[in-house]
Amino acid sequence: MAHWLYKSEPSTWSWDQQVAAGPAGTHWNGVRNHVAKKHLMAMEVGEQGFFYHSNEGKAVVGIVEVIRPYYPDDSDPTGRFGMVDLRAVAPLARAVTLEAIKAEPRLAAMILVNNSRLSVQPVSDDEWAIVRAMGGLC
DNA sequence: GCCAACGTTGGC
């Protein structure tokens, strides 16, 4: 199964808010980028991803899971973009900062490091395992 | 269909 990384500014949508949304989850809407859209469309229910705080915090803070596959984003007046639904699965025991990711040579190829502007990114199996371990999860 | 201008994102 594929893994993903979702970026959000805490002032807009934080991990705490995601947790508060509970098992029913929330829409991951507002994506207005065609590369990010392509990733959203590829997602399947049950696939997990990292929740990353951009700008403020700059760290991976938790794990989320896709609970509804791609469907139209009703906040998009043009109808061109869609969204998925996500629920919080677990917090990391300790946040994995961008600084720590950049300091780990095995993570040098992560999109987060090389294209910081892409808001929804694929994460390789190796990267997934490494960041999880750095976050204190087995 | 090219490309300059502009707006937005996000690290620093």
Added chain:
DNA sequence: GCCAACGTTGGC
């Protein structure tokens, strides 16, 4: 708060 990187828009 600055600025680099990137995406999008619109004139030609």
